[in-house]
Structures are given as C-alpha cells and as structure tokens.
Amino acid sequence: MNSQASNTAKRLEVVEEVPVSPKEVTICTNPATGEVIAEYPVHTVEDVINAVKNARRVQPAWQSLPLKDKTQYVMKFAEYIQKHSSEIAEIISKDNGKTLCDAMVAEVAPAALATGYYCKNAAKFLKDRKLGIGNIMLMYKRSRIVRVPYGVVGIISPWNYPFAIPYSEVVMGLLAGNTVILKAASETQVVGHMLKECVEYAGLPKHVFTYINMPGSKAGDAFIDAGVDKLFFTGSVPIGKYLMKKASEKLTPLVLELGGNDAMIVCDDADLYRAACGAVWAGMQNSGQSCGGVERIYVDKKVYHEFLAILKQRVEGLRIGEGINLTSDIGAMTTRKQMATVQEHIDDALAKGAKIFAQSKVPQNTKGNFMPCTVLTNVSHNMLVMKDETFGPVVGVMPVETMDEAIALANDSNLGLTGSVWSKNRKKAAEIGRRIMAGAISINDHLMTHGLAETPWGGFKETGIGRTHGDIGFAEMTQPQVVVDDILSAIPFARRNFWWHPFEKMQYDGMKGLIDVFYGKGLGKRFIGFYRLSKAFFRTFTKK
Numbered sequence: 001m002n003s004q005a006s007n008t009a010k011r012l013e014v015v016e017e018v019p020v021s022p023k024e025v026t027i028c029t030n031p032a033t034g035e036v037i038a039e040y041p042v043h044t045v046e047d048v049i050n051a052v053k054n055a056r057r058v059q060p061a062w063q064s065l066p067l068k069d070k071t072q073y074v075m076k077f078a079e080y081i082q083k084h085s086s087e088i089a090e091i092i093s094k095d096n097g098k099t100l101c102d103a104m105v106a107e108v109a110p111a112a113l114a115t116g117y118y119c120k121n122a123a124k125f126l127k128d129r130k131l132g133i134g135n136i137m138l139m140y141k142r143s144r145i146v147r148v149p150y151g152v153v154g155i156i157s158p159w160n161y162p163f164a165i166p167y168s169e170v171v172m173g174l175l176a177g178n179t180v181i182l183k184a185a186s187e188t189q190v191v192g193h194m195l196k197e198c199v200e201y202a203g204l205p206k207h208v209f210t211y212i213n214m215p216g217s218k219a220g221d222a223f224i225d226a227g228v229d230k231l232f233f234t235g236s237v238p239i240g241k242y243l244m245k246k247a248s249e250k251l252t253p254l255v256l257e258l259g260g261n262d263a264m265i266v267c268d269d270a271d272l273y274r275a276a277c278g279a280v281w282a283g284m285q286n287s288g289q290s291c292g293g294v295e296r297i298y299v300d301k302k303v304y305h306e307f308l309a310i311l312k313q314r315v316e317g318l319r320i321g322e323g324i325n326l327t328s329d330i331g332a333m334t335t336r337k338q339m340a341t342v343q344e345h346i347d348d349a350l351a352k353g354a355k356i357f358a359q360s361k362v363p364q365n366t367k368g369n370f371m372p373c374t375v376l377t378n379v380s381h382n383m384l385v386m387k388d389e390t391f392g393p394v395v396g397v398m399p400v401e402t403m404d405e406a407i408a409l410a411n412d413s414n415l416g417l418t419g420s421v422w423s424k425n426r427k428k429a430a431e432i433g434r435r436i437m438a439g440a441i442s443i444n445d446h447l448m449t450h451g452l453a454e455t456p457w458g459g460f461k462e463t464g465i466g467r468t469h470g471d472i473g474f475a476e477m478t479q480p481q482v483v484v485d486d487i488l489s490a491i492p493f494a495r496r497n498f499w500w501h502p503f504e505k506m507q508y509d510g511m512k513g514l515i516d517v518f519y520g521k522g523l524g525k526r527f528i529g530f531y532r533l534s535k536a537f538f539r540t541f542t543k544k
Helices: 003-011 045-064 067-096 100-126 164-175 186-200 216-226 237-248 272-288 304-316 336-351 403-410 426-433 470-475 505-519 523-541
Strands: 025-029 036-041 141-149 152-156 179-183 209-212 230-234 254-257 262-266 294-300 355-359 374-377 394-400 418-422 440-443 478-486
Touching: 025 186, 036 067, 036 186, 045 152, 045 179, 045 209, 045 216, 067 100, 067 164, 067 186, 100 164, 100 272, 100 470, 152 164, 152 216, 164 179, 164 186, 164 470, 179 186, 179 216, 186 209, 216 230, 216 237, 230 237, 237 254, 262 272, 262 403, 272 294, 272 304, 272 394, 272 418, 294 304, 294 403, 304 355, 304 374, 304 394, 336 374, 336 394, 394 403, 403 426, 418 426, 426 440, 470 478, 505 523
Parallel strands: 152 179, 152 230, 179 209, 230 254, 262 294, 262 418, 294 394, 374 394, 418 440
Antiparallel strands: 025 036, 141 478, 355 374
C-alpha cells in the first residue's frame, strides 16, 4: 500500500476526537459498495450550547486580529488542500459516491481557488465606504459605512457537495472576523472531518472554529436555541421554511439556499453539439444531485429532434460505476432515500404519458446506489419531474414554438436558482436570460457558477434568501454600520446643532426655510428661505 492510500485508510477508521456520548454514532457507508467506512460519535445539544459560548468568548479577540494575520491563517487551508488534493478527492468519492474527476473538478480545485480569491479581496470587501453628501446644507455631517462581523456564525451544510459548499462559507466567515461553527451532513461525515482537519491544520486559536456532528433534524433547533448570531443553511425547502419560522422567535438572521429545478433553453441557432454535451454535464454530473443542475430543457421545435439525437448518443455512452475508478463518468447516488424520490418522479411521469427516450446502462449485481441517466420526452408541467426538484440523473425535454413560450415555462416553478440559454447570438441569449426568474444565468454553459468564487450564489422565489460567494456573499458575513462624524464639532465654538433644545420659533422658521431654499417657487421665496435658515443656523455657535 502506498503512503497516500495508507493515509486515506487511516482517515476512514473510527475516530473519536471529542468526549461525547458513546451511545450514538454516525455510520458512514460507501454508496458505491455499501461498505461501512467510518463511525463518528454524535454531539449533544449541550455540546452545541458550549460551542457557541466558547466561540462568543474568543470572537472579540479574533475580530481584533489584523486582517493580514487572519489571511495568513486562512491561506494555510490552501496549503493543506495542495498537499492532500488527491486524498481529499478520494475521500469525497468514497463518502459521497461521485467520481474522482467530479470531486476534483467541482469541489477540491474550486475550494483551493476560492481561498486565494477571498484572501486577496477581503480587505476591499471590508474597507470602509464613504457616503456622498446628501444635502449641501448638512455637508459638515460626514458619513461612512463600516462592516461589522455578526459574531458567531453557524453553518449547516449538505451532502451533495460536502467539501466545496461549507468550505467557502467557513473561509468568508473567518476572514470577516466571525468565529464559525460548522455542522456537516451526517451522510458525509468522513468528508466533514477532512474539512475539519484542513481548518485545524492552520493552527487557529482555540474555539475560533468548531466542528459539530449532529443529525440535521436536531441541528437547526440546537444552533438557533444556542444563540448563533447568524445561520447559513443549505438544504430542502421544507426545512428552510421551518428554520425561518424558528429563527423568527429570536430574529436570528438566515441565509438559505434551498434547491433548484433549473431550466435550460436551447435556441434554434445554438451549437447543438455543445448544448447537448452541456445538458449531459449539468443534468447528470454528480448523479444529478446538484441544486444548480439542469432538470428541464426547452428546445426550439425547429432543432428539437436534432438536439435529441445528439443528447441520446451522449447519454447512452455514459459509463456508470464506482467513482473511485477514473474510467467512470457517473458515480453512485449518495442515499437510497434520494434514489426513491428520483424513481417516484420517473414513475409519475411515465404514468402521465412521458416516454423514456434515452437511458444509460448501470452496473449489474452490485450493492451500490446506481441509477441510469435518463432522458424523458412527452413531458408536461403536470409531472413531478418538471415541477419539483428531482435531484437525480433525469432530465425532461420539451419542444417550444417560441422563446416567449420557453421563458414562460422556465418561470413556471416555485424555485429559481440558476438557468441557462444556448445560442450563437450571445446578446440575444443574454436578453432571454434576463427574463428568467433565477439567481444566476449562464450563456452556453450551466452548473459552473458555484465554482467561480467571484459570483454570488443563491436564487429567487422558494430557492431561498440571501447569497453566498463573491462580494455579495462576503457581505452576508457582516452587518453594515454607519458612522456619522460631525466635522463642525472640531471648531471650539460650535456648541450645538441649531435644532437642539430649547425650541423657539427661529428653529421652526429655519427648517421651513431649508425646504423653501430647495423647493420654493421663485428667487424671492428661496432667498427668504435662505435668510431664515442662516439665522437659525448661527444658533450653532451660541450658548443658551
């Protein structure tokens, strides 16, 4: 066994890092083989309460640490990833089921690149911003916006991208001056613990980062009840709605990313080969378990059959197998529960008249969670596969008469995470894309904006609220605070604002004069207003 394989094996052993109850453990299995690969003890609600208390105690010191020093800590994360990139990809593959290429392309590499981006731009994101003068008469009031960290930030992350999704949020939270508590998905605890090791490699001060293993059914309540100052959650719409209701009790701010049912629009002038290949990538990658993946495809009827022919060839050529093999295009689905949901959507569509147009082969005689990649035609919007989030390797394809019809169908969803438009005329595609009600629109591409650190991630409607990634996502880690500085107060004899007590008619006339100066009709009216305002203003330099 080589050293890398040996290291991986050690990480897949039972680990007991914290003194928690031995009665409850999380069991992790390889979705491709059914093999148990690790067990981890589960934390209690009391552990979460203590974690928040400790994180709040050390947060002021972490906040006051110069950004340069915080950046040096965080850049150590990238150093760890560089040293262990293959090992991380292998663990993601074994714990989540996706292929090694998927793990490297969509998780490990984007995480490493995001580190440099946020460390490079954190100073700009956190820099004080001067506000312009709102009115010349109050120009001596100089204002600026400063960014203040929330304090203790909680992150609850999902199993479909168990490394990349929480990683960027942890990085942004720490650079912004927060202490961070991460609860990774129970289904992918081996990856979660690898991320924990990545952060701990940097040698952060104690309690600045805390890792929690707890069932998702308990974590939201525990985090909010324990008093986190802000919660970032990626998961299902029902759980997101529950957390929002729960958070309202304490007015705990939330960022919610709750999934998607993404639409892809193919114009009659599209590069059909590129579009079909893009549909396979964005619809089937990670076994379709991507909230920003293609689920619905609307194709101009003039090129519908030609597009389908290429799509059929590409889908039927996909090689499904254990993700650990570099020859596999598609790996295993992560959970049996999600497989059941996907099958329910397929059965519902077939019962309502849909046809299986293309389907890949799956390994036989295996205990793995393998499902064929499937293309459905004769679909309509009364089918679950076109209305709900399927979250599996299935796409439905519909012909459309016009782009207006395609846009209307794309917007016929309670979700709006991302969407794409495919055309050789990129200006036309962009115009169509702007009419899609989704948080991110791609032209001639799909399922890649999450990998761009500079682009905000989040969507419209029931997809959630708030954003992660980019400058907008970084801003979610801080609160805006306005600082108003009265520069006139530097003059020793400027004793008060003229509108302060005691009140008298001069103040009333002065304020009315202020209105007349800017909005009075006629020069005379404005002049009288200016005289009254000036007379009142000189109260600033008197005692009374």
